[in-house]
Amino acid sequence: MRDAPAPARRAVPGLLPWQGLLLACACGAWAVQDPASGALALLATAACFRLAGRALPGPGLMLLAALAGLAYAWLRLPAPPDLPDWIDRRPHGVLLARVEAVSDRPGNRLEILLDGVSFRFDSARPLPPGVRSASDSQTVPGAAVGPTQAGEPLPGRMVWTWQDPAFRPVPGSMVRLAARPHAVDGFDNPGVQDWAWRWRVRGVFLRVFTQGGKAVELVRQADPSALEAWRGRLREAILRGAGGDSAGGMVLGLVTGDRSGVDPSDLDRVRRASLAHLLAVSGMNLAAVAAMGWALAWLAGAAWPGLLLRVPRPRLAVLLGAPLVAGYLWLGRFEPSLVRAALMFGAWGWLLLLGRTGVLLDGLFFALAVMFALDPLCVFDVGLQLSAAAVAGLVLLAPLALPVADALRGGGAWRLAALVLPGWIAVTLAAQLAVLPIQASVFGEAGAHLYLNLLWTPVVEWAAQPLAYLGALCATWWPAMGDALLRASAGLCALLFESLRFMDARGWLAVHPVYRPWSPEALGYWLLLGGLAYARRMGARRAVAWCALCLCLLGGPWLWRAWEQSRDAVSLTMLDVGQGQALVVEARGGRRWLVDAGGTASPSFDPGRAVLSPALTWGRFPALEGIALSHPDKDHTAGAAYLLSNYRVGFLAGNGFWPGSSDFARAVAQSGLEPRAWRAGERIVLAEGLELEVLGPPAGTALTGNDASLVLRLVWRGRGLALLPGDAGSAVLEGLAASGRDLSAEVLVVAHHGSRSALAPGFYGAAGAKWGLISCGRGNAFGFPAAEVSRALGEAGMRVLETAREGAVTARWASAEAPAIVRGVRGR
Structure with missing residues (x-):
């Protein structure tokens, strides 16, 4: 035979x-x-x-x-509007706006898009300088005219973050809130996409924050449709059945995409376990819904075999799954991630209905073409990038595992069962490998927790999600059954959270910052994966040429950086950390030192993880030769704990006073470093010919607070490059000027962010600097830099650059004799 x-x-x-x-x-x-x-x-x-x-x-x-x-x-692309000058003074006032869209965010927050915004000043407070009220007939020549009691329209959209909301406004409603609007801006550092761009592609240029319902008024609530009212009742039914803890919040998120009920600490554990995709409203949720269509098609074929002779099972699955997908889209409020996934599934379903096979790649491109036609700025959507890369990875890399599948195929049920685990591992690895450059570039962290995906993804996708969906379907018309199914789903979610808490308590969920690739390296990586998939279809010469192209893209940036770092040059970069300060000194060989580590007033925002590390790991590995903290104020130290815990750091120094937070103490203990206290008269050798002169505080000083800040002078082969006075006040600075010490420097980091309390004309004159760099946040509540300081710096002959306007600012010296080349990341 x-x-x-x-x-x-x-x-x-x-x-x-x-x-x-x-x-x-x-x-x-x-x-x-x-x-x-x-x-x-x-x-x-x-x-x-x-x-x-x-x-x-x-x-x-x-x-x-x-x-x-x-x-x-x-x-x-929306053009940036001309915002009123008074916006940067963040005046108190009242906003009247229409609600355009409402999104749930973790930690019981709402993110609300507003349009048609008008603003009027709080009549109980003095107007900012240069702004007139309705009763004034004169204004200062050339000054901006602000809104009157009648209100002034503000350009563009506004994003409103509402912590602990008192109610949920319906799109189309009118709201009035007491708030201080400010520009969407900040954290514009090399290799990092700044916040302004992220919001600009959505036409948003202003933002406000409120907490609780005290300062918010619902002027007019839009009439919710019957379906919207039913959605609200369904939400209440899900929480009633699943419970109000994190597990219940996860069930609600699986069904509706609303993750606001998940505790932020649990959400962080899920993220560090590389399981964040389980809580995201994405194609994975929609895939589970579409899988119900396949299950229904299988059941229908088992019950009525003749049906499959008229309608093949793939087509039947599409016909049965389409209404379910449409319903879930509505239930998830047509979140962009769901719409993207629905377009992909729709394209695949359409091709299956046409009788096509191998539809993944064609369906992906068809969906991408539709998305691009609707909005070309979708290329900047990280969610779309991850989805497209993951699907492309499955198409390109999964066939490489076919030899294993062929060896196991055709041997009965046990061989078929043996395919499940290898197949799941292959799919997971293919998707993870494809999205690796995006994850490294956008999130900047990674952990060795792929095994948790292999364990928990099937539990959530194959058990918790179906139970949640079925429970939601039953909740409104068969409450007893719905509550039982929802409790079962919540039990699985609770098991997930408990296991992660157990692991976290033992330090098993550690993640670490990773190298963030340059764009040529990411391109080379993807081309290399594609070359592996197409290797058998290319001749030897073309394969060699393809490999050469990949090597050029992968190795080019490394050669460029090696050449740059081999040059005898020194640079000082003032990172854009908002209303704080962080400075990076870099010398030959790529050796780097950090002076201060930024910070904000927010207790939940870690500038080390969110701002400093992404800037420091762009094309570099997470390592610093040392960290020096000028004084313990939070706006100069809040990012240090993350760096000490996760970076290779050579030393830790300061003025002898250290931050009192438990996170900082724990990070210092974990780093194994012995903190040093620097005092005036010391000379800290950084590299050959490069050193930091410590000008203050003096030994045995009684100074405290800002006046006890480290005052440093960066010197290269006897030439003063920069003065770094921390937050030292006027008396300390003028005292240094009167001491007769050599304070000469080409660049002056202006003390205390340009505060009036650090105004020191004598110090400016003694420095003789040509450049004054000020680290401050746009529209900060303190009014930094003070007008008197800016004026005094100009009178001293300095050109002043602020991070609020320029983003990160870098001063570079090509040699010990060359003048500094200073420019901001925005190129102004």
Whole structure:
């Protein structure tokens, strides 16, 4: 008897010409923010098509597509409006606005988009300088005119963060709230996407924050539809059945996407366990809903076998799953992540209905084309990037595991069962490998917790989610059954949270900062994965050329950095940390020292993890030669604990007074460092010819608070480069000027963020600096920098740059004799 022919090997599908043009359009759209990366991605895409032997699309056609994408994205990008000057003074007043959209956020918060916003000043408070009231007939020449009692329209949209809301406004409602609007801005550092851009693509340029319901009034509540009212009743029913703790909040999140009921500490544990995707409203949730369609199709085929002769099971699954997907979209309030996933599933379903096989890649590109046509700025959506990369990873890498699958296929039920675990591991690894550069670049952290995905993802997807969905369906018309199903789902979620708490208490959920790749490295990585998938379809010469392209993209940035770091140069970077201060000194060989570590007033925001580490790990590994803290104030030290816990740090120094937080003490103990107290007269050698002179505080000093700040002078081969006075006050600074010590420096880091309490004209004159750098947050509540300080710095002959206006500012000296080249990250 002739042996049955071996099954044909399923090859990785190639890209069609229109799909190449779509990639070119996406490269052009990306160039709206980052022209260099967009152009490089376009060149790499065109080169890959040529190496793959594709005549179409040609380079000229791809260039035209990229220009079209660039033009389309530029036309759709909201232009920054001219905000009133008084916005940066953050005056007290009353906002009247219409609610456009409402999103739930963890920690019992609402994120509300407002439009049609008008603002009027609080009549009980003095008006900011240069702003007139309704009764005034004169204004200061050239000054901005602010809103009167009647209110003034504000441009663009506004995002309102409401902590512990007293009610949930319905889109279309009118609200009035007492708040202090300020510009969406800040944390603009090299290699980090600043907050202003993230909100600009959504047309948002202002933000406000309120807590509780005391200062909020619902002027007019829009009439909720019957479906909206039913959604509210369903939410209450889910919480009643599942409970009000984190487990119940997770069940609510699985059904509706509302994660506000999950405790922030539990949410952080889930994130560190690499399980955040289980709580995100994404394609995974929609996939579980679509899987119900497949289950219904299987049950229907088992009950009525003849049905499958008329409607094949894949088509039947699509027909049965489509209403479920549509219902879940509505239930999830059409969150962008769900809409993206629905488009992908819709494309795959449409292709299945047409009888196509191998639909993953074509469906993905079809969905991406629709999204791009609707909004070209979707290329900046991190959720879309992760979804597209994960699906592409499955398409490209999963076929590499086919030999194992073929070896196990056809051997009965036990072999089929044996496929489940390897198949799950292969799918997880393929998706994780594909999204690795995005995760490293955006989140900047990683942990060795893939095994938790293998354990808990099936439990949540195959048990907790179906139970939650079925319980929600029963909750309103069969409460007893619905509550039982919801409690069962909540029990599984509680088991997840309890296990993570157990692991966290023993330090088993540690995550660490990772190297954040430059865009060429990310491109090279993805091309390398694609080359592995297509290796069998390329000839030897093309394979060698493909590898050479990957090596150039992967190795080019390393060679560039090695050349830069081999030069005998010194730089001082004032990072944009908002209303705080953090300075990075870098010398030959890439050695870096941090002076101060930023901070904010928020107890839940860690500037070390969210701001400093992303800036420090862009193209670099998490290491510092040392950290010096000028004084223990939170706005100079709050980020230090994270760095000490997670970075390789050579030493820790300060003025002898240390932050009193338990996090800092724990981090110091974990680092194994012995903190040093520096005193005036010491010279700290950083590198050959480079040292820090300690000018204050003096030994045995009785100074406390800001006046006890470290005052440092960066000296390179006898030349004063920069003065770093911390938050020292006027008396200390003028005393140093009168002491006759050499204070000369080309760059002055202005003391205390430009506060009036640190005004010291004599000190400015003694420094003789050409540049004055001020670290302050835009629209800060203190009014920094003070007008008197800015004026005195100008009179001393300095050009002043503020992080509030320039983002991070870097001063670079190419040699000990060369003048400083100073520029902000925004290039102004």
